[in-house]
Amino acid sequence: MMLEREVVVVGAGPAGLSAALEAARAGASVLLVDENSKPGGQLFKQIHKFFGSRDHRAGVRGIDIGAQLLDEAQQLDIEVWLDAEVCGIFNQCDVWIVRDKDRSVTVRARRIILATGATENAINFPGWSLPGVMGAGAAQTMINLHRVLPGQRFLMVGSGNVGVIVSYQLLQAGGSVEAIVEAAPRLGGYGVHTAKVRRAGVPFYTSHTVLEARGTDHVESATIVQIDSAWKPIGGTEKELSVDTICIAAGLTPLVELAFAAGCESFYSPLLGGMVPWHDRSMRTSIPSIYIAGDISGVEEASTAMEEGRMAGLSAAHSLGYLDHEQFTTGFQAAEARMLALRSGMFGQKRRDAKAAIIAHERG
Amino acid sequence: MMDVDDKKDFFICRCEEVTLREIEEVIDEGYHSIDDVKRITRAGMGLCQGRSCSKVIARIISQKTGMPLEEVLQTSYRFPVRTEKMRVLEEEGDSDAQNR
Amino acid sequence: MRRIGEHPVLGPLPDSEMVRIVVDGEPMLARKGEMIAAALLAAGKQYFRKTIKTQEPRGIYCGIGRCTDCVMTVNGIPNVRTCVTPVEEGMEIETQMGYGHWKQER
Secondary structure, eight states: OEEEEEEEEEOOSHHHHHHHHHHHHHTOOEEEEOSSSSSOTTGGGOOSBOOSOGGGTTTOBHHHHHHHHHHHHHHTTOEEEOSEEEEEEETTTEEEEEETTTEEEEEEEEEEEEOOOEEEOOOOOTTTTSTTEEEHHHHHIIIIISOEESOSEEEEEOOSHHHHHHHHHHHHTTOEEEEEEESSSSOOSOHHHHHHHHHTTOOEEETEEEEEEEOSSSOOEEEEEEBOTTSOBOTTOOEEEOOSEEEEOOOEEEOOHHHHHTTOOEEEEGGGTEEEEOOOTTSBOSSTTEEEOGGGGSOOOHHHHHHHHHHHHHHHHHHTTOSOHHHHHHHHHHHHHHHHHHSOHHHHHHHHHHHHHHHHOOOO | OOOOTTOOOSEEETTTTEEHHHHHHHHHTTOOSHHHHHHHHOTTOSTTTTTTTHHHHHHHHHHHHOOOHHHHSOOOOOSOOSOOOTHHHHOBOOOOOOOO | OEEOOEETTTEEOOOOOEEEEEETTEEEEEETTOBHHHHHHHTTOOOSEEOTTTOOEEOOSSSSSSSOTTEEEETTEEEEETTSOBOOTTOEEEOEETTOOOOSOO
């Protein structure tokens, strides 16, 4: 039994929700699909206030932005399927969805927008598979979504934004962060968050990494060690920490399975997380019916994800004949301008260059 | 990825319990792709289907062979990209277009 | 490992209807609708399963249903991802040893 929709959006995080909203506002029939039991992607774990201009809802917490987006989606009466896993895309238009892990449905879509996000990277060391070693995102899910502290004494591995933000949130949740280790010689996260964690008394160790985690049924202690410029441990610098939980914040990798299985061309961008689907300025991939938005197109932030989502939603709808040229251009350029404004400063500039390189790439 | 005093008996593939040592041995034997390593060691064939380990395996292959990471990373995937029971293939759901 | 009662941003933990679940034969209470993994962590459970080859203990790792490390046998069905499965009244949850056993007709 085949259903038909004009636009199918895969993933109801900030990018997917924004894409669905724009496409629906433009007049297209939209189906928004998410494999989780609740929409919002990573937004509902983000209890901190976002940066940016007023346009980007600066000073607003991720959880509140998520609620606003969902509210708008409800007002527009957008069709949303939760507990719905997209398992495949055939002939560039037939979306195979399994609902409730129970039954298949195929939806023929004229346009597909993939907003599947990214997944946490692993760091491997003896003892890393012990209970108590988890992704920083896993700890964040437990404390902010489920209101459970998964341990009491934490070691954070990685000082990037995720590492320092989650460290601060662990403190807010009542845990203690015994140390943050960073393999690089310099810390990697936004100054504001890093300063907050420092002021709370958490020690940072740069040029350090985890050597080993130990414990019988669960983490009981960890050894950290200084590393040299060749990333090799320096003997004699080992420090043992009494921790019961080790959070790994080692970056994210875009979730590209669906895009590549559907035939989208790849582009390698180490700064953005690895292999991403190539896309043009309008967020369209090498397959004319498939667009992407958000972390799948390169790991950034929720605010850039929302703008890319808007761009993809507008582009997809316009390509179907919705919106006249001026309506489309006004909306698209406004979103694009806001997105570029977000890519500013020390961190943003690098991302801006990396994203520009994708668009500029001449395909074979 | 660091050598930790030859402590290589911890798992790279959590699901199938394949150690760093086993993976390196296979690479030393001349198998330089994620697929080959997967077929021989079963790393990446477990419940999570390589989600936690395939990027790490790519990094190990790249480090040991000198091949650029870009050439080793996986870019080919097959449907279904989610683990499902066989029975979902038996019957297609009806056209229930209800919101939840 | 415990529930967060008072939180500076999220506020006090709201009251919740409780449900009775059984974990390795021991009854306990959980908040209605919470994820099994959250309930077990709140109760201080150290590990959720032991692996097939080496009987290593495992707990949560990704926390969002993707890595399958947190699986346990629930109501006789093995390999249930506890971090994305909510508790239900009367649920029987067992630490899974290896592959686990199917206890029901599928």
